[in-house]
Amino acid sequence: MIQKFFDKLKNGLTKTKNNLTGRIMEVLSSYVSIDEDLYDELEEILITADIGVDTTLYIIEMLKQKIKENKIKDPNLINDCLKEVIIDILGSENAVLEPESTPEVVLVVGVNGVGKTTSIGKISSKLKDKGYKVLMAAADTFRAAAIDQLEIWSNRAGVDIVKHQEGSDPAAVIFDAVQASKSRNVDVLICDTAGRLHNKKNLMDELGKINRVIDREYPEANRETLLVLDATTGQNAVQQAKQFMEVCKVSGIVLTKLDGTAKGGIVISIKHSLGIPVKLIGVGEGIDDLQEFNANDFVEALF
Numbered sequence: 001m002i003q004k005f006f007d008k009l010k011n012g013l014t015k016t017k018n019n020l021t022g023r024i025m026e027v028l029s030s031y032v033s034i035d036e037d038l039y040d041e042l043e044e045i046l047i048t049a050d051i052g053v054d055t056t057l058y059i060i061e062m063l064k065q066k067i068k069e070n071k072i073k074d075p076n077l078i079n080d081c082l083k084e085v086i087i088d089i090l091g092s093e094n095a096v097l098e099p100e101s102t103p104e105v106v107l108v109v110g111v112n113g114v115g116k117t118t119s120i121g122k123i124s125s126k127l128k129d130k131g132y133k134v135l136m137a138a139a140d141t142f143r144a145a146a147i148d149q150l151e152i153w154s155n156r157a158g159v160d161i162v163k164h165q166e167g168s169d170p171a172a173v174i175f176d177a178v179q180a181s182k183s184r185n186v187d188v189l190i191c192d193t194a195g196r197l198h199n200k201k202n203l204m205d206e207l208g209k210i211n212r213v214i215d216r217e218y219p220e221a222n223r224e225t226l227l228v229l230d231a232t233t234g235q236n237a238v239q240q241a242k243q244f245m246e247v248c249k250v251s252g253i254v255l256t257k258l259d260g261t262a263k264g265g266i267v268i269s270i271k272h273s274l275g276i277p278v279k280l281i282g283v284g285e286g287i288d289d290l291q292e293f294n295a296n297d298f299v300e301a302l303f
Contacts, residue, residue: 008283009291010301016264020049021303024082031075034067038075050234050263055272059085083299089272090295095252095279097126097292102187103221105178105214108254109207109244110228112143112195115256115282119228120190121153122290123254123280128159132187137177138163139170139210140192150192156287160184170194171209178217189221204247211248226279228254229270234263241274252279254290259283267298 027041039060046056059082066072066081106123110116117140124134136154138161140146147163154161162177174191181189193210196203214221227250229237237255244250253274258264258281267278278293 008289009281009297011259011283013258013264013283013298013301015260015262016049016258017302019262020045020265023049024079028075028078034073034075034078039064042078046265049265050269051265052235052238052269052273055089055269058272059089059268062088079303083303086268086302087295087299089268090298091271091277092295095277095293097123097280098130099127099132099188099222099224101222102132103181103218104188105181105218105221105223106188106190107193107207107210107223107225107248108190108228109193109225109248109250110195110254111240114195114228114230116140116195116228117146117149117153117192119226119254119256119280119282119290120150120192121157122282122287123226124153124159124190125157125287126290127188128157133185134159134188134190135177135181135184135186136161137173137189137191139173139177140194141166141168141170141173142194142196146192170206171213174210174213175217178214181221182218200243200247207248224251225249226252226254227276228256229266231255231258231263231266231282232260234266235269237266238269238273241270241276245274245276250276252277254280254282255293256282256290259289264302267293 023045031038043056043060062085063081108116108120127134136159138147138150151161162180164173177189194206225248227244253270253276255278270278280290281293282290
């Protein structure tokens with residue numbers, strides 16, 4: 001099973017691998033010694049692979065230090081140093097899709113179109129398979145078809161859903177979902193929320209109301225806020241994350257569509273520039289294609 005996941009990850013990262021490590025290998029093999037020109041070329045590759053300017057400069061700085069410490073003279077040996085630097089940034093903690101304690105409320109935020117509803121469906125399915133009792137709350141009440149879409153996923157994952165009419169008050173949906181969670185002894189309540197970042201004030205008010213309902217009605221519940229980002233948007237995803245961090249306390253990132261992009265380097269940029277762990281990554285369309293993020297596996301698959 002683990003090997004199957006790793007193979008899926010490796011296949012999913014093919015475009016990023018070609019865009020990043022493939023080009024790095026080419027550059028390293030064309031140099032006989034390590035000099036500033038080589039570092040400049042590496043810098044350019046990292047930036048164009050959507051690792052971002054700040055993160056790239058940090059990587060190059062750390063790389064120079066490691067090369068100096070290990071007295072490396074052969075450009076072909078730089079690769080291993082680069083892997084170490086990236087793993088240091090990503091951290092060695094493996095993400096685990098398990099509630100810290102139960103009951104738990106998971107608020108899922110993210111702009112429309114990033115794969116938020118799909119991610120909720122896949123997370124629900126995974127948690128159910130692990131033996132947890134899961135309930136969905138359809139609190140993205142303003143987007144046409146969001147409730148229907150979530151209902152399709154609730155059927156697919158085999159978990160119950162709490163929903164109101166389109167246009168209802170999202171906080172009222174959460175109130176009912178919390179009552180249902182308590183009466184049915186639910187382990188994890190997963191809430192879909194609105195994705196209207198262009199109207200930050202409304203979003204802030206809405207999330208504020210939702211959180212106040214949970215504080216008041218479900219104080220014993222552990223709380224997690226997952227932000228869903230689309231890997232294909234590259235550095236825009238980092239900007240989105242910064243904006244969401246202004247309106248809510250994000251505890252983890254779900255990065256979707258990694259298999260469809262050459263911009264997988266965004267994982268490194270997110271962790272370095274935001275300090276938020278990437279917890280789940282999507283490398284395919286299937287219900288099992290949302291995987292817990294493992295830094296070592298990610299870097300191995302990349303190189």
